[in-house]
Amino acid sequence: HIDEVLYEMTISISNGAAAVKNFVRDKTYINNLQQVTVQIREHLPVDQSQCVNLRSSNRREDNNDRHITFDKHFPPGTIICFKVSLLQQVQNSIIEIRKNLNEFTDESGASEFQQIINKLTLLDLNRVLYRNSNEEQADGLGIDVYEIPGYGKLVYCGLQGFMSVLEKIRLTNELKHPLCQHLKDGFWCLDYISSRLIKHRGTQAIGQWYEKCFRQLKRLPKHLLPAYFDLIITGSYTVLIEHAWRLMGPFVQKGSTFVRALSMASVILCGLVKDAQLPALSPNLKEPKPIELTDDRTGLKYPLCPTLGAGLPHFAAAVWRNWGRDTFIALRGLMLITGRFDEARYLILGYGQCLRHGLIPNLLGDGRIARYNARDAVWWWLYSIGEYIHMAPHGHEILEDKVSRLYPTHDSQPQPPGLYDQHLYEVIQEALTRHAQSLTYRERGAGYNLDMDMSDEGFNNRIGVDFETGFVYGGNSHNCGTWMDKMGSSAKAGNKGKPGSPRDGSAVELVGLCRATLKWLIKANKEGYYPYDNIKISTSNIH
Known part of the structure; x- marks a missing residue:
């Protein structure tokens, strides 16, 4: 809005040709005409200016705005200075935005x-701040990471993607x-940020x-949109972190900047993904x-x-998200040190329900399509x-928790929650007993459809x-049951079905974990x- 003409100056010369x-x-001296x-x-x-004219716009979208025109009344050498201000509705909007920005620094907590x-949980923050493409699509709402024309897709759906x-x-x-x-x-990205959060109760x-x-x-x-968008996103992001x-x-809470930065991996990797859930607890x-x-x-x-994603972006959803080995290698750092004891408890019990052959699944697959081809997952689980127990308040009470066994025997079909309950200490004892008694088994569904690269002997x-x-x-030498689990896949190179590091026998970290x-x-x-x-082996006991 133009408030007034501060000044306008024009130069005129009478009988200019003669003057020149x-x-x-x-x-x-420097003299003039x-x-x-x-x-x-x-x-x-x-409207009283002698240098410019005002005319009304004929375009409906201009909202009856008037335009300034410079014509013959604005000869060379003319100077005009306007005093301008934002439109009243824009001023009101900026005042409201600044009120919103002040909420970020409200120390009373009353804003x-x-x-x-204050009502958001760490699982809610996982959605507000992070979630990659696979995790978001698992919700089934047709939402993906945001794509900026000329730039590409963001890494995260949440605020971190924009940050x-x-x-x-x-x-x-x-x-530019x-x-x-x-x-x-x-305003597409503005609507994206708000609408994806409104769709979920915790972040509505x-x-x-x-x-x-x-x-x-x-x-x-x-021209003001980028700056104010940055203020809103950055300010709210900082408070959320x-x-x-x-x-x-x-x-x-009392850690260094480095420790706090690392702790956000817990929020990134631990989330609720609908197509990658734990088996239902007892x-x-x-x-x-x-x-x-x-x-x-x-x-x-x-x-x-919640579950722990084994790795972003590929191991984040569906059957590829939940791995016994990866979950329990990471559990101490991501869940226990950060004080997330309830979620850690659910993970321990959820995987414990799937114990079979004395082992915890490598690939969980909600327990019903689990693969038991990792010898180390159970030892990371036990550790x-x-x-x-050492870190959680009253941690020893977890040993008394009920574990609903999916497979109470080697050949069981998956059982419904609560039908075969055991205490966690009984499940632990079974895992130790199976190892002490020794066990040989063949993977269920062994063959090309289960693992296209493994040789037949590798399924034993x-x-x-x-x-x-x-x-x-x-x-054995045909499989790889520890974290060094790359199976050769090239027939041309001659390594198909040959593990890079079978580590059969006594792997050093398993001995240490035991x-x-x-x-x-x-x-x-x-x-x-x-x-x-003690552990019972046939008729004798091992102390």
Whole structure:
């Protein structure tokens, strides 16, 4: 809006041709033409200007705005200065946006934004901040990561996807970046941010807050959109990250910047993915139990039981998300040190339900299509139980938790929750007993459809204990049951069906994990938490 003309100045010369012809240059001073008149007018309304004209726009979208035209009344040498201000509706929107921005620094915690985020869990923050393409598509709502024309797809659906781009733009003030241009072209990414959060109960309130804030942002001139978008996203992102740290344990809360940055891996990798869930826990499980949610589309109930993605982006959803080895190698750092004991408990019990052949699944597949081709997963699981007992408040109580066995015998079909319940300590004892008694088995469904690269002999497996050394052993030269599990796949190179590192026999980390497990079990037995002090092998006992 043009408030007024601060000043306008015009130059006129009477009988200009004669004035130029009669001009005599002074030898000492800079002199000018004679008969020159300078007209100066100050502080006048635009419609009283003698230099410009006002005309109404004929376009409906201009909202009755008027345009300034420069014509013959604006000869060379003319100067005009306008005092301008934002339109009133734009000023009002900026005031509202600044009120929203002030909510980020409200130390009283009484602001609407602070009250909203105080109700967010770490699982909610996983959705608000992160989630990659595979995780988001698993919701079945047709949402994917956002794609910026001329730039490409973002890494995350949540705020981190935009933050990673904004941080680079901010450093170089790159206003020609595709994201800045995209914001000026339309409001698609604003609607994306708010609408994907509104679709889920846990994040609905913060999605509505963004929707309200972006409603004001849409009223700003296009050239202001990138700057104010950055202020909103960066400000809210910072507060959300700090909230995540507050929800974690004291090691993170009191930790260094480096420790806190690392702790966010827990939020990134631990989430609720609908097509990669744990087997349903026992209905007889004592509190706390997983919260049950109802799918708005199907009406079916499902437990709020998070899982750990084995790796982004490819091992994040469906059958490829949940791996026993990866989960329990990471459990201590991602779940226990960060103080996420309830989620860690659910993971321990969920995988424990799938014990078969004395082993924890390598590939979980919700327990019903699990693969038992990892000799180390069970030892990482047992070690994690010991760490849970050591680190969680009243951690030893997990040993009394009910575990609903999917496969109470080697040949069982998957059993419904609660039909075959055992205490966790019984499941642990069975895993140790199976190893002590030694066991040879062949993978179910062995063949090309199960593993297109493995040779037939590779589907045969064994586990046991060498009682002369006390070392656990297993596997054969045709399979690879530890973390070094790359199977050769090239017939041309001659390595198809040949593991890169079979490590059959006694792998050193399994021996170490076995010793660490026995150490905490002996301690738990002495303290009265673990009822067994021996392992039964046929008619003799091993102490």
